[in-house]
Amino acid sequence: MTSTIKRDPAGSADAKQWRREANRQREIALQLAKEYQLAEKARRAEEHNARLSSKEQRALPDSAEPTEEGEDLPTDSAESHKSLFQTGEQVWLFMERVKPGLKKKLAHRWHGPFRVKKKIEEFAYELELPDKSGYRFYPVVHVSRLKKVTDLGQRPTVPLVDELSENQRFDFD
Structure with missing residues (x-):
């Protein structure tokens, strides 16, 4: 990165200019990496979708455009305002x-x-x-x-064994 910055004949560069150039190159590299990752994710997704069975492919969403991370998906307005608990629960x-x-x-x-x-x-x-x-x-x-509070409903009350005779009984004592 330092080789692209021009130096004066004495060999000293303006520090502020050098930092700006280094930060600019860093931002360019990060942007290129982000673009590459998005393209690679899209390619891998297409490759994966091509290997799916026809039943699995029908379950895929219609839009084939990849969404960026952090991009909010539209939600149903009634669902977004739904309370977790109702009065009286x-x-x-x-x-x-x-x-x-x-x-x-x-x-x-x-x-x-x-x-x-x-x-x-x-x-x-x-x-x-x-x-x-x-x-x-x-x-x-x-x-x-x-x-x-989850209601468990009616629990079974059926005995597992009708009656035990004395020789069927097994004590651990």
């Missing part, structure tokens, strides 16, 4: 702190379930605190500390 609350004397590893850190009272912001929800619950925390909580 039950959620578990993650609590970082543990009572003194307990170890974090063995403590129960998901508390609840609590009901969602209302949505405050995109990532903040207010919880209903039951009266006389003993919980002392601010009811507005970030969404990263919440998870939905």
Whole structure:
């Protein structure tokens, strides 16, 4: 890189000019590398798509243009404003702190379930605190500390074995 910069007869170059030229060449090299990578990615994608079966090819999107990284894809407006939790849903609350004397590893850190009272912001929800619950925390909580209560539905109550006779029974004692 230094060989392209002209020097005066004394052999000293203006430092500012030298840095500008070095940075300009660096930017050109980065741009060329980026263009090469995009072209190479497109070539490999085409090669890969050519090897796919007809069923897999039908599942490909119609546009064959490669999208640059960081380019946002259009999203459905209804989907982008969808809330994570609805008012009245039950959620578990993650609590970082543990009572003194307990170890974090063995403590129960998901508390609840609590009901969602209302949505405050995109990532903040207010919880209903039951009266006389003993919980002392601010009811507005970030969404990263919440998870939905999943209903497991009806569990099977069928016994696996009808009856055990004494000689079928096996004790470990």
